[in-house]
Amino acid sequence: DVGCAYMSLDGLSLAYQMMPSPALRELLEEMIEQFQTIDFIQLSMQTHATLSALRGLLRFYSIVGEKSYLDFAKRLFDLYQQHGMTANYANYNWFDRPEWTEPCAIIDSYMVAMELFRLTDEISYFELAQNIYFNGICEAQRSNGGFGCDICVGVDSSMLRTLDYGTENGVATDAYWCCTMRGGEGLAEVSRSIAMRKDNVLYFCFYTPSRIQTDNQEIVLSTRYPYEGHVELKVFAKE
Numbered sequence: 001d002v003g004c005a006y007m008s009l010d011g012l013s014l015a016y017q018m019m020p021s022p023a024l025r026e027l028l029e030e031m032i033e034q035f036q037t038i039d040f041i042q043l044s045m046q047t048h049a050t051l052s053a054l055r056g057l058l059r060f061y062s063i064v065g066e067k068s069y070l071d072f073a074k075r076l077f078d079l080y081q082q083h084g085m086t087a088n089y090a091n092y093n094w095f096d097r098p099e100w101t102e103p104c105a106i107i108d109s110y111m112v113a114m115e116l117f118r119l120t121d122e123i124s125y126f127e128l129a130q131n132i133y134f135n136g137i138c139e140a141q142r143s144n145g146g147f148g149c150d151i152c153v154g155v156d157s158s159m160l161r162t163l164d165y166g167t168e169n170g171v172a173t174d175a176y177w178c179c180t181m182r183g184g185e186g187l188a189e190v191s192r193s194i195a196m197r198k199d200n201v202l203y204f205c206f207y208t209p210s211r212i213q214t215d216n217q218e219i220v221l222s223t224r225y226p227y228e229g230h231v232e233l234k235v236f237a238k239e
Contacts, residue, residue: 001046001048001049001094002043002044002045002046002049002094003038003040003043003045003046003049003050003053004046004049005049006031006035006049006050006052006053007048007049007052007053008031008056009028009031009032009035009052009053009055009056009057009060010052010053010055010056010059011056012024012027012028012031012056013028013056013057013059013060013063014056014059016028016060016063017059017063020063025064028056028060032057032060032069035053035057036072040076040079040083040095041079041083041095041096043095044094044095044096044097045094045095046093046094046105047080047084047091047092047093047094047095047102047105047108047109048091048093048102048104048105048108050076050080050084050095051080051091051105051108051109051111051112052108054073054076054077054108054112055108055111055112055115057069057072057073058070058073058112058115058116058119059115061073061119062119070119070120073112073116074116074120077112077113077116079095080095080109081128083095083096084096085109086098086101086136086152086153086154086155087153087154087158088135088136088139088153088154088160089106089109089128089131089132089135089136090106090135090136090139090140090150090152090153091105091106091109091136092152093105098152098155098156099152100149100150100151100152100163101136101140101149101150101151101152101163102149102175102178102179103137103140103141103147103148103149103175103179103182103183103186104178104179104182106132106136106137106140106186107137107182107183107185107186107189109132109136110129110132110133110136110137110186110189110190111186111189113125113126113128113129113132114126114129114189114193117129118196126205129193130206133190133206134226137183137186137187137190139160140179140183141183142173142174144174145174145180146173146174146175146176146179146180146183147174147175147179147180147182147183147186148162148163148173148174148175148179148180149162149163149175149179150162150163151163190206190208191210193205193206194206194208194210194212194221195210195212195219202214202219204221204233207221207223207225207226207231208221208223208225209221209222209223215238216237216238217235217236217237217238218235218236218238219233219234219235219236220233220234220236221233222234
């Protein structure tokens with residue numbers, strides 16, 4: 001798939017975060033410089049490869065603080081929304097080639113949106129992450145817990161349905177060789193994003209049943225959102 005070499009920016013930036021070295025930094029800077037020159041639409045770059053690379057770029061930005069990296073990430077994510085996103089906030093597998101969706105990339109897009117929200121405090125990224133989760137990620141999860149591909153709704157059809165690449169007992173199978181593994185990482189990221197602490201303020205970001213531990217409190221959130229609007233918080237003091 002076009003551009004998959006740049007997916008390694010994700011792993012390389014994590015390696016640099018854990019074990020920084022001049023040689024690794026030089027490699028990352030060179031890769032990012034080349035990545036910024038790509039014509040993503042002309043090449044029909046794979047959106048999964050693009051967004052994974054974007055995750056790595058944002059991680060590297062958070063370490064080195066080079067503002068041009070953040071500016072480029074915002075422009076590229078805007079391009080993805082215009083030329084690589086379906087009507088239900090899933091993805092085209094390639095830029096401007098709406099052939100099927102891929103949960104790997106849907107989860108990448110959620111992670112990028114949440115990271116941009118954390119880095120910029122721009123509420124539009126947070127709202128987008130909500131839409132990606134409830135409309136893209138949740139729909140892509142199959143009844144067996146795995147994740148699978150769908151058609152690109154909003155292009156040739158307004159009716160969302162699973163991609164017909166095989167069934168098991170009459171149920172569309174998951175893409176166990178790829179997307180189901182990524183799905184576990186995505187759900188873990190959603191759990192990590194339920195609440196965030198910043199400037200000594202605890203923010204609840206997702207209305208989903210959860211139990212939050214702080215230094216001196218336990219907070220239990222109960223809800224059936226999005227099916228019902230009721231949300232209940234119970235705060236318990238720790239002894």
